[in-house]
Amino acid sequence: MPFTTYIIYSQTLDRYYIGCTENIEERLExxxxxxxxxYTKKVKDWVLKWQRNFETRSEAVSFELLIKKKKSRKYIEYLISLEIKE
Known part of the structure; x- marks a missing residue:
């Protein structure tokens, strides 16, 4: 089973959350x-905006950390604009 790095969005908070998981459907639920x-339990309107699958947990976590290190909403929105959910 692939590992997934994902970005979800809450309109209520107007915030993104970045994470990784082995089961995207269960994690989003x-x-x-x-x-x-x-961080995400504050509201219940999270929507999956972007995801990318990786072969290993290590790759997924590395990409999650790369996104978080940038500390950039523009970069997150750039990723979302480039890729359609797999």
């Missing part, structure tokens, strides 16, 4: 139900 991270 947990975010929406408030069983995700402390």
């Amino acid at each position: 947990r975010h929406i139900k408030g069983n995700g991270s402390t």
Whole structure:
């Protein structure tokens, strides 16, 4: 099973959240139900905006950290504009 780096968005917060998982459907459901991270449990309107699959957890985590290191909303929106969800 591939590992996925993903970006979700909350219109209520007007914020993005970046994460990685082995099961994107189950993870998104947990975010929406408030069983995700402390950051995402504040609201329940998270929508998947972008995802990329990787062969290994290490690759997925590395890409997640690369996105987070940039600390740039513009970069996140750039990624979203370039790729359609796999």
